[in-house]
Amino acid sequence: MRRIEGFIQFLWDFVVGDDWRIAAGVVVALGVTALVADTSLATWWIMPVAVLALLGASVWHAARSR
Amino acid sequence: MSGTELGLAISVFLACAVEAVEAVTIVLAVGHTRSWRSSFTGVGVALLVLAALTAALGPALTALPINVLRVVVGGLLLIFGLQWLRKAILRASGLKALHDEDEAFAHESAAARAAGAVDPTQFDPYSFTISFKGVLLEGLEVVFIVLTFGANQHNVPLAAAAAGVAVLAVILAGVAVHAPLTRVPENTLKFAVGVMLTSFGTFWGAEGAGAHWPGGDAALLVIIPVTLVVALAMVWLLRRRRAEGRATAAPEVAARA
Numbered sequence: 001m002r003r004i005e006g007f008i009q010f011l012w013d014f015v016v017g018d019d020w021r022i023a024a025g026v027v028v029a030l031g032v033t034a035l036v037a038d039t040s041l042a043t044w045w046i047m048p049v050a051v052l053a054l055l056g057a058s059v060w061h062a063a064r065s066r
Numbered sequence: 067m068s069g070t071e072l073g074l075a076i077s078v079f080l081a082c083a084v085e086a087v088e089a090v091t092i093v094l095a096v097g098h099t100r101s102w103r104s105s106f107t108g109v110g111v112a113l114l115v116l117a118a119l120t121a122a123l124g125p126a127l128t129a130l131p132i133n134v135l136r137v138v139v140g141g142l143l144l145i146f147g148l149q150w151l152r153k154a155i156l157r158a159s160g161l162k163a164l165h166d167e168d169e170a171f172a173h174e175s176a177a178a179r180a181a182g183a184v185d186p187t188q189f190d191p192y193s194f195t196i197s198f199k200g201v202l203l204e205g206l207e208v209v210f211i212v213l214t215f216g217a218n219q220h221n222v223p224l225a226a227a228a229a230g231v232a233v234l235a236v237i238l239a240g241v242a243v244h245a246p247l248t249r250v251p252e253n254t255l256k257f258a259v260g261v262m263l264t265s266f267g268t269f270w271g272a273e274g275a276g277a278h279w280p281g282g283d284a285a286l287l288v289i290i291p292v293t294l295v296v297a298l299a300m301v302w303l304l305r306r307r308r309a310e311g312r313a314t315a316a317p318e319v320a321a322r323a
Contacts, residue, residue: 037276
């Protein structure tokens with residue numbers, strides 16, 4: 001059981017890293033892009049805007065805690 | 067070779083070189099302090115595991131429908147790339163310690179010495195385990211990057227070749243200098259890799275989710291510089307904020323003294 005927990009923890013650290021908000025934000029941004037893509041609106045700008053906002057928020061959060 | 071393939075090769079090469087430098091430092095420290103033979107055995111076994119993982123996961127990934135693949139790979143690359151870039155920005159702005167191979171080498175060597183005496187004629191489990199873990203963990207990131215970039219471009223061999231050349235170059239340099247590769251501009255490389263992973267992740271993730279980029283693949287020529295400029299602007303802002311913080315703190319400290 002401890003090995004499974006250890007493996008899950010390793011996977012979490014490997015994929016999600018030390019700021020889970022980045023992973024959550026990326027999933028939400030991809031979901032919003034997919035939803036808007038079903039309409040006639042342009043969607044290409046959603047990911048870049050979301051990515052830069054996520055980067056800024058994550059860097060700001062890390063900088064404030066140091 | 068198309069522009070996207072060139073970007074793929076450069077990104078994979080840089081990412082793999084950085085990871086290889088870190089792995090070589092660990093192996094050098096343990097081998098130098100304890101047992102070369104056991105360390106190299108650990109490296110060999112780790113490389114076999116990594117090769118098996120690549121062989122097993124590569125075909126499985128490329129079998130996915132292209133849009134599913136791009137969403138999954140784009141998303142993972144973005145999560146990975148944003149983490150790399152965030153750390154690189156914090157390092158460049160002085161808010162996080164720079165990665166120092168000399169320090170890592172000294173730390174690993176001290177730990178290896180503290181593990182007790184070793185008989186050079188016998189197999190040393192410590193050297194084996196540390197080298198195996200070091201190469202496997204650093205190598206997993208390499209495998210991830212090779213598979214995601216390669217599968218997306220349907221060119222895993224090109225990504226694997228770029229990774230192989232990077233690892234070989236670092237190993238040869240490590241053997242030549244027989245010391246940690248401190249002259250490799252590791253922190254700058256990590257910054258560049260963060261920008262590339264984030265840019266490709268943005269491009270592929272959006273495409274996979276159904277977006278159409280103006281100009282197709284040429285959009286990458288805008289996404290990469292914009293990501294770089296924004297990251298550099300963040301470094302500049304954080305450095306300025308730190309400098310202002312120090313300037314404000316200095317008179318306060320002087321007044322208290």
